[in-house]
Amino acid sequence: MNTKAQLFLTFFKIGLFTFGGGYAMIPLIKNEAADKKGWITQSDMLDIVAISESTPGPIAVNAATFVGCKTGGVLGSACATLGVVLPSFLIIALLGAVLDRVSGYKAVSYAFFGIRAGVLALIVKALIGMYKKCPKEKISKVWRERSLSAAFAYLIMLLSFCLVFFAGITSPAVLLLCASLGVLVHVPGKGKAG
Amino acid sequence: MSIYFDLFLMFFKIGLFTFGGGYAMLPLIQEEVLKRNLMSLDDVVSFVAVSESTPGPFAVNIATYVGLHSAGIAGSVVSTLGVVLPSFLVILLVARAYEKFRKNRFVEGAMTGLRPAVVGLLACAVLTIGKSVFFHDGFVFNAKTVSATVIFALVLFLSLKKKISPILLILLSAALGLMGLYALEGLKVI
Numbered sequence: 001m002n003t004k005a006q007l008f009l010t011f012f013k014i015g016l017f018t019f020g021g022g023y024a025m026i027p028l029i030k031n032e033a034a035d036k037k038g039w040i041t042q043s044d045m046l047d048i049v050a051i052s053e054s055t056p057g058p059i060a061v062n063a064a065t066f067v068g069c070k071t072g073g074v075l076g077s078a079c080a081t082l083g084v085v086l087p088s089f090l091i092i093a094l095l096g097a098v099l100d101r102v103s104g105y106k107a108v109s110y111a112f113f114g115i116r117a118g119v120l121a122l123i124v125k126a127l128i129g130m131y132k133k134c135p136k137e138k139i140s141k142v143w144r145e146r147s148l149s150a151a152f153a154y155l156i157m158l159l160s161f162c163l164v165f166f167a168g169i170t171s172p173a174v175l176l177l178c179a180s181l182g183v184l185v186h187v188p189g190k191g192k193a194g
Numbered sequence: 195m196s197i198y199f200d201l202f203l204m205f206f207k208i209g210l211f212t213f214g215g216g217y218a219m220l221p222l223i224q225e226e227v228l229k230r231n232l233m234s235l236d237d238v239v240s241f242v243a244v245s246e247s248t249p250g251p252f253a254v255n256i257a258t259y260v261g262l263h264s265a266g267i268a269g270s271v272v273s274t275l276g277v278v279l280p281s282f283l284v285i286l287l288v289a290r291a292y293e294k295f296r297k298n299r300f301v302e303g304a305m306t307g308l309r310p311a312v313v314g315l316l317a318c319a320v321l322t323i324g325k326s327v328f329f330h331d332g333f334v335f336n337a338k339t340v341s342a343t344v345i346f347a348l349v350l351f352l353s354l355k356k357k358i359s360p361i362l363l364i365l366l367s368a369a370l371g372l373m374g375l376y377a378l379e380g381l382k383v384i
Contacts, residue, residue, distance in 0.1 A: 012287060016249050019361065051292050055262055055306050056210050057281020058219075058251035065285035084282070088250020089274055092258040093267065095248065100263075107372060114371015116236065116245045117342040118363055120327045121349035122246070126217045127320055128354075130313050153310040160314030164221070171222045171315050172211045182307020187299050187332060 003072045004079045010037065011064045011083030018060065023049075026062050029067070039071045060084050071186075152185055197265045198272045204230070205257045205276030212253060213308050217242075219253050221315040224322070232260050244368075246360045253277050293315050331338040337383040 001009075010032050018025040026049060033039045040048075044066075052062040061081055068080030102108050134153055156178050163169040163177075204226050212219035220242070222374070227233045233241070238256075245255040270334030280378055288295040295301060326347065328339050349363050378384045 019247065047292055047296075050296060051285070051288065053214065054296060054301055055281060055284045055288065056212050057278070057284070058212070058253050060251045061254075061278050061281045062285050065282050069286060069289040077282065077286055078195065081278060085250070085254050085278055086276060088248065088254045089258050091248050091250070091272070092244075092255050093262055093270055095244065096259050096262045096270075097237070098266050099244065110372050110375040111368040112236075112240045112243075112371065113338070113342070113375055114367040114369070115343050115364055116239045116323075116327050116367075117345035118349040118367025119239050119242045119246075120323055121346050121353060122360055122363065123217050123242070123316070123320055123323065124350055125353045127313070127316050130214070130218075130316065134309050134313050149306070152306070156310035157309055157314040157317070160311040161317050162314075164315060165316045165321070171225055172207065174315065175213070175311055176209055178307040178311035179304040180307070182305065183303035183356055185199055186303030186306050 004076060006037070006071055007039075007068050007076050008079040008083040011068075011080040013033040014064075015060065015084040023059065025063065029063050033067050043149055044070070044085055156181065201261055201264060201269055202272040202276040205261075205273045206279060208253065208257075209277040210280040213305075214312050217252070217316060218312050221319040223253070223256055224319055227256075227260060235323070237325055239326070243364045244373060246364060285294055335377050339373075341371075341378065345370045345374070 014028050014032055016023060018028060026045075029048075030042075030045050034042060034045055048066050049059075049065050051066070052059040055062055061084065064080040064084040065077045068077035070076075072079065134157070160174045160178055163174050164171065208219060208222050208226060211222055224235065224238055228235060228236060241256055241259060242252065244259075244344075245252045248255060252276060257273040257277040258270045261270035263269075265272075328342050330338060330342075345367055349367055352358050352366075353363055373384065
């Protein structure tokens with residue numbers, strides 16, 4: 001079997017068995033692409049996680065594109081990405097029709113009343129995790145800048161919240177503004193040492 | 195503008211402005227989908243549960259679903275393509291020089307602004323969703339508010355203190371919602 005087909009099949013399997021998406025996928029990618037196939041090394045794996053954090057899009061797509069590119073160039077990337085997306089596409093396309101058909105039933109609407117409260121709890125949990133992680137990274141990086149960079153992080157959190165909540169500004173605009181503020185504060189401060 | 199092109203552009207934008215995994219894309223998806231009346235807020239929140247219980251990333255799942263709803267299979271194909279393309283293209287560009295890219299001062303600087311901004315955006319989305327969960331029928335404190343609060347508090351406690359999978363927690367929420375609302379109906383309070 002040629003590499004392109006293998007990339008497609010491996011990432012199809014990864015896409016099929018990762019529930020919830022996100023970081024749940026990392027161990028499976030490591031197992032399949034690094035340990036079994038040897039397409040990437042352990043340190044590549046760490047790079048994938050790091051680079052996914054500073055590039056847009058779902059980590060699954062980032063990882064598939066990266067591994068595909070290393071193994072089979074642009075075409076390899078396309079095969080791996082198609083593979084990782086296809087299971088979720090097919091399942092939702094099938095499930096979508098079912099969901100619409102059952103949504104009229106009272107029992108279903110009662111169940112989803114409970115589910116929405118539970119989902120809110122899951123989102124709050126994710127928010128707490130992101131909030132805790134966000135300034136801490138900078139503290140470990142440069143302890144001397146600790147108070148300043150943490151203050152900047154909290155200020156940006158407050159700013160982005162207020163801009164959306166009170167001023168109704170759209171999130172892409174807020175993200176662009178905050179990214180620019182980050183560049184303004186970070187780039188001259190670090191000088192050539194960065 | 196054709197519906198296909200509109201769907202493609204909308205999801206391209208969502209894919210482009212999603213930084214960080216998990217629920218980071220929720221605020222933008224909510225904003226875009228509600229603005230165009232493609233889904234209600236209730237539907238978006240319910241769909242988070244569907245996405246947690248099916249394979250694949252949330253962004254891909256919801257792109258497929260919204261596309262299917264608005265313009266059939268072709269719509270779901272262009273939506274999914276749109277949400278995947280930005281990350282595909284960016285990784286292709288940086289894959290060969292990722293070390294350089296990551297250590298670039300501008301990228302680092304942008305990330306120091308983006309990371310906390312995503313937290314602020316998600317906090318905002320939590321408030322909007324919280325309002326729809328607890329005060330579904332306007333700002334009145336009724337029996338539904340109480341049951342939603344109980345389910346929310348229990349699931350939050352379980353997810354923070356015990357390592358229970360999200361799928362189990364969603365099933366538990368569904369069971370509690372069913373029992374709670376049928377009980378309230380039996381007591382004739384709703």
